[in-house]
Amino acid sequence: MDRILAVLKKEFLQIRRDRMTLGIVLMIPLIQLLLFGYAIQTEVKHIPTTVFDQSLSAQSRDMLEAFTASGYFDVTMTADSYDVVTHNIDSGQAKVGIIFPPDFAHNLKRGTSAQVQVIVDASDSLLANQAIATANSIGLIKSQQILVQKMPSRQLPYDIRVRPWYNPDGITAYFMVPAILGIVVTMTMVILTSVAIVRERERGTLEQLLVTPIKPLELMIGKILPYIAMGYIQITVALLVGVLVFHVPIRGSLLQLYLLTLFFITASLGLGLMISNIAKNQMQAFQMSFFVMLPSILLSGFMFPRAAMPRFIYYLSDIIPLTYYLDIIRGIILKGIGFEYLIGQVTALLVFSIFFLVISTLKFKKKIV
Amino acid sequence: MEYAISTRELTRRFGDFTAVDSLTMDIIPGEICGFLGPNGAGKSTAIRMLCGILAPSSGMATVLGYDLLRETEKIKPKIAYMSQKFSLYDDLSVIQNLDFYAGIYSISARHRRKRMQEMLELAQLTGREKDLVANLSSGYKQRLALAAAIIADPELVFLDEPTSGVSPTSRRQFFEIIKTLAEKGTTVIVTTHFMDEAERCDRIAFINQGKLMALDAPDQLKQQFIAGCMVELTPPDPINYLDQLSSLPYVKETSLHGSQIHVLLAHEEYMSQLARDCGHTPEPIEPSLEDVFIHIARLRKEGGVS
Ligand SMILES: Nc1ncnc2c1ncn2[C@@H]1O[C@H](COP(=O)(O)OP(=O)(O)OP(=O)(O)O)[C@@H](O)[C@H]1O
Ligand SMILES: [Mg+2]
Numbered sequence: 001m002d003r004i005l006a007v008l009k010k011e012f013l014q015i016r017r018d019r020m021t022l023g024i025v026l027m028i029p030l031i032q033l034l035l036f037g038y039a040i041q042t043e044v045k046h047i048p049t050t051v052f053d054q055s056l057s058a059q060s061r062d063m064l065e066a067f068t069a070s071g072y073f074d075v076t077m078t079a080d081s082y083d084v085v086t087h088n089i090d091s092g093q094a095k096v097g098i099i100f101p102p103d104f105a106h107n108l109k110r111g112t113s114a115q116v117q118v119i120v121d122a123s124d125s126l127l128a129n130q131a132i133a134t135a136n137s138i139g140l141i142k143s144q145q146i147l148v149q150k151m152p153s154r155q156l157p158y159d160i161r162v163r164p165w166y167n168p169d170g171i172t173a174y175f176m177v178p179a180i181l182g183i184v185v186t187m188t189m190v191i192l193t194s195v196a197i198v199r200e201r202e203r204g205t206l207e208q209l210l211v212t213p214i215k216p217l218e219l220m221i222g223k224i225l226p227y228i229a230m231g232y233i234q235i236t237v238a239l240l241v242g243v244l245v246f247h248v249p250i251r252g253s254l255l256q257l258y259l260l261t262l263f264f265i266t267a268s269l270g271l272g273l274m275i276s277n278i279a280k281n282q283m284q285a286f287q288m289s290f291f292v293m294l295p296s297i298l299l300s301g302f303m304f305p306r307a308a309m310p311r312f313i314y315y316l317s318d319i320i321p322l323t324y325y326l327d328i329i330r331g332i333i334l335k336g337i338g339f340e341y342l343i344g345q346v347t348a349l350l351v352f353s354i355f356f357l358v359i360s361t362l363k364f365k366k367k368i369v
Numbered sequence: 370m371e372y373a374i375s376t377r378e379l380t381r382r383f384g385d386f387t388a389v390d391s392l393t394m395d396i397i398p399g400e401i402c403g404f405l406g407p408n409g410a411g412k413s414t415a416i417r418m419l420c421g422i423l424a425p426s427s428g429m430a431t432v433l434g435y436d437l438l439r440e441t442e443k444i445k446p447k448i449a450y451m452s453q454k455f456s457l458y459d460d461l462s463v464i465q466n467l468d469f470y471a472g473i474y475s476i477s478a479r480h481r482r483k484r485m486q487e488m489l490e491l492a493q494l495t496g497r498e499k500d501l502v503a504n505l506s507s508g509y510k511q512r513l514a515l516a517a518a519i520i521a522d523p524e525l526v527f528l529d530e531p532t533s534g535v536s537p538t539s540r541r542q543f544f545e546i547i548k549t550l551a552e553k554g555t556t557v558i559v560t561t562h563f564m565d566e567a568e569r570c571d572r573i574a575f576i577n578q579g580k581l582m583a584l585d586a587p588d589q590l591k592q593q594f595i596a597g598c599m600v601e602l603t604p605p606d607p608i609n610y611l612d613q614l615s616s617l618p619y620v621k622e623t624s625l626h627g628s629q630i631h632v633l634l635a636h637e638e639y640m641s642q643l644a645r646d647c648g649h650t651p652e653p654i655e656p657s658l659e660d661v662f663i664h665i666a667r668l669r670k671e672g673g674v675s
Contacts, residue, residue: 204455
């Protein structure tokens with residue numbers, strides 16, 4: 001106990017003295033959240049749009065109004081020929097072209113289908129998907145309006161109402177901020193602890209420690225504990241940014257979030273410690289950290305939904321702590337669910353923590369070379 | 370008598386290379402034993418094995434009565450080790466380092482303050498508790514490293530080149546501390562490259578190419594290895610003079626010490642003959658440990674030591 005306390009105190013003093021570590025702990029969540037939060041807006045709005053209106057009618061103006069009112073299309077250029085439309089899109093000045101044929105108003109009045117041609121620059125698939133989906137629904141909505149006006153019952157035959165739960169407005173930041181928080185925490189925890197042992201080995205202070213009566217487990221625990229505090233500082237900073245800057249609503253219990261986060265922090269610290277016990281020098285420790293962080297980010301469901309992953313990859317993502325934490329943090333923040341729904345995830349993180357700590361302790365020999 | 374350390378055929382290999390070769394020695398409790406030998410002789414390797422932080426390839430040893438291989442962790446609370454490389458935390462203060470080791474050795478809260486005060490005095494750092502270790506000069510650093518290592522009042526202390534790179538004054542002060550420790554009954558193993566320090570040890574272990582060449586008190590070593598009469602010559606061109614001297618039949622050995630040549634004569638009576646043969650007056654001198662050192666190293670090269 002004395003020995004754990006001594007190591008813990010020493011680590012705290014060293015962290016306090018080391019501006020670099022403090023900087024990492026405080027700045028990484030700030031910078032990452034702001035960068036990602038703003039940049040990975042998967043929603044694309046205000047797409048520059050060029051319009052070639054051959055109909056020049058009240059009907060075509062009404063339709064165009066519907067496009068711009070959606071907020072997705074900004075008419076930045078008008079065109080007076082197909083060639084101009086082509087040019088505007090080829091040159092990249094416009095991403096979407098909307099073309100009304102000369103008989104647009106005429107067809108509408110006659111009750112036959114009035115065509116609107118929407119050309120989309122699909123080289124940016126995210127943008128294209130958004131533009132296509134929005135154009136389609138605008139078309140549908142407008143058609144419904146007209147149908148309703150004409151139908152005697154004024155009732156549509158089908159009425160499908162899709163309700164996006166938990167994030168009804170489809171705001172990306174809501175979904176991303178909790179995930180980025182998870183990534184930031186695991187990344188800093190792994191990197192900070194991955195050098196914990198190997199740095200002492202390089203400096204020669206480990207050789208001195210090995211001659212003392214300290215036990216490997218005591219050393220490991222003493223090294224991990226101060227970083228749990230660091231993890232909580234990070235979570236707090238990140239949550240503040242999420243709430244104040246991105247207005248992420250926290251629907252669940254904040255207390256539960258903090259409690260359950262402990263298991264994720266310990267799992268990350270354990271992983272870092274394990275790396276530190278395997279790596280020969282600090283450089284290797286860094287490389288190994290990145291080697292494990294990359295799949296975490298790609299496979300955890302942060303970037304791509306797990307449900308869409310091939311079987312093999314899906315199972316692979318089962319052995320990534322972040323996968324479980326994303327369930328926890330998104331669950332609590334967005335869905336407002338409680339511990340009773342997250343027992344499986346918490347158990348998994350606990351198993352990871354113990355596994356990494358045991359491996360670290362076993363791997364740590366009180367011998368040089 | 371129970372020895373502080375007792376090794377039998379203790380060996381450590383790194384690949385094909387044997388760093389410590391069948392080391393068999395007994396260390397008497399309370400003595401200061403100096404490990405002497407050229408660079409790469411295996412002194413540090415031997416000490417690391419005896420501290421339990423480097424596994425021997427073969428052989429066995431007991432340290433403070435415990436089996437080195439099976440009871441390593443029982444040995445650790447009772448020994449101290451100061452490695453060749455400075456090993457305190459540079460980014461912590463003097464007192465923080467001492468406090469850390471006091472905690473690691475589980476010194477009770479009751480004794481801790483007093484013990485840390487004593488160690489500060491020993492390192493002559495009273496009043497500078499809050500100084501960052503990185504800012505200390507090397508003499509203070511070495512003393513602080515010793516203080517941190519012996520904070521738990523160990524029975525056995527290993528010091529690996531504790532005085533390399535510090536000023537002569539600091540070296541003397543450091544050796545005074547070592548003497549004091551030994552007077553209180555602590556066994557001290559110390560490696561050094563300085564002959565004056567070696568002279569102050571109770572016994573010296575000469576190690577060369579991993580092998581123990583001799584283990585005895587300094588005076589004994591001189592008597593044992595330097596048979597004959599040692600004289601000193603100061604010729605104008607000593608280096609070119611060496612071969613000429615060596616070819617004289619009554620000269621047993623020559624060695625260069627700066628601008629002087631040490632010549633070992635088979636007997637005192639050859640002194641006048643040497644004066645005639647070389648035209649310089651030889652001065653009879655007490656053989657130094659260095660002479661012994663050179664002599665033993667040569668024996669090894671020529672492949673003959675018992
Ligand atoms: N971990 C290691 N791996 C490989 N070789 C090693 C290792 N440690 C020591 N050696 C080799 O063993 C030999 C003895 O080294 P050691 O450090 O014990 O010598 P030393 O007597 O302490 O020398 P010095 O006076 O320079 O400190 C050297 O040749 C060294 O290169
Ligand atoms: Mg050495």
